[in-house]
Amino acid sequence: MSRLNHPVIGQYIPADSFLHRLDPRAKLVFVFVFMMIVFLAKNAAGYSLLVGVALSGVLLSRIPLPMILRGIKPVLYLIILTALLHLGMTRGGDVWWELGPITVYEQGVVQATVISLRFLILVLMGTLLTLTTSPMELTDGLERLLCPLTRVGVPAQDLALMMSIALRFIPTLWEEMDKIMMAQRARGADFDSGHLLRRVKSYIPVLIPLFISAFRRAEELALAMEARGYRGGKGRTRIRELRWKKEDTILLVVLAVLSISLWWLRG
Amino acid sequence: MEPIIRLDGAGFRYDHLQERPEAEWALRGVHLQVGSGEYIAVMGPNGSGKSTLAKLLNGLLLPSEGKVWVGGLDTGLEKNHPLIRQKVGMVFQNPDNQIVGTTVKDDVAFGMENLGVPRQEMLKRIDQVLQQVGLRGREASSPHHLSGGQKQRLAIAGVMAMRPEVIIFDEATSMLDPGGRREVLDAITELHRQGTTVIHITHSVKEAFQAERVVVMADGRIEWSGAPHELFHRREKLTRWSLEVPLPLELKERLRRRGLPIRHEITGTEELVESLWKLLSRD
Structure with a gap:
């Protein structure tokens, strides 16, 4: 009986590259702003610039290309589907191709290319972020960035703690699921045969005990946290610290230059 | 000397039982004093x-x-809780369900973060307590890679x-x-040697014998309290x-029943072994 492999949390690949060393705050801000300025590009020059930035990101991450492509793969079908829809639905310009009821116009080809390119760049940047930043770093980064919003009632510290506890318990619950599955197998449960619906249904006797135990764990953990003096985010100090370096400032300067250039290039 | 913990007729019953006046009390009329370093x-x-008793001692439950x-602070007042939680640490039964941090270092820091200890001081104390529980060098380990005993020692470090x-x-x-x-028992002994007051709740009589004083509870009351060696004369009570x-006690009783002259x-x-030796050498 094969035991389940432990899941890799997120898709972080440890390495020592320029992108890995950057402060998660800088990376988060960059990706967030980048996702908006992508829409500023309106012509070939603009798109070349975006592709250039994305490719330099790939180079600077020092992560093998196949691994990056694996991160993009799940979204690839969506991109192809969107491209096909645009190809078939957009009217305008010369007719390039006619096939039964489907007519492909020049504008359709342009739209399809532009949309898929935009999509691809967005996904690529997101993938690079998660490949080069560990989930804990991401959590820390988000917490620090959301910190100013604490004043308007966003519980940044509590949210970050929730995320880190979730990360802490993924392996524990995974192990537990493994145990429950074996226990159910010992009683004759079958998880590997039958059609899809049956297989999904066969997981119910695994999920129910798993949920019950997760709730019990949560209750005990809450008690343990209270016993260790947890009273919410107020007045807490932090052991984890983030260091803003020269490179991080450079990244933000690059981001500013990029935004201005794109604005200027759209003419 | 003022005891570090004092219970004056403390009792507790769970909220949802309070509507029924005849509802059972989880704890009733408990008087207990714990001296510093005991x-x-x-x-x-x-x-x-x-367990109800334990949770009353650091304000997780408030006495009904x-x-x-x-330490002279009333656990009934919520404003005392932060200080009480710092004074009275707690290690729970399930090693998995009390570790908060994603790494050993983060978990040890959790309690200190709640107290608002400055970062430099935290780093110093982490190093020190991990050294004491023998987990130094494992700072970056993820808790699920630790054994059960290591997880409990990590929990102890976080409290220490x-x-x-x-x-x-x-x-x-x-x-x-x-x-x-x-x-874990070694860690407890070491803590006690260094002057920490230890309250060890256990099912094991053997473990209880490490303590200076044993408190036996039954039906929410303190049934008996005394030095562990006094338990040795109370075999019938242990059963009740x-x-x-414990094996030596059982052995002593059976040998006596056979008519052997054992006091x-x-x-x-050790005393049992000694008297057995004396018996053997007499023959």
């Missing part, structure tokens, strides 16, 4: 109120009657880093294998409290 074992069958004092005066072990050894149990009878007052394994 090592106490609390025993009793399931449902005897041991009577008072609980920790808060510099408490009292540490309560709520059946902290019951889910461990013999090796892990040994590790549904506690295991009733024997208080421990």
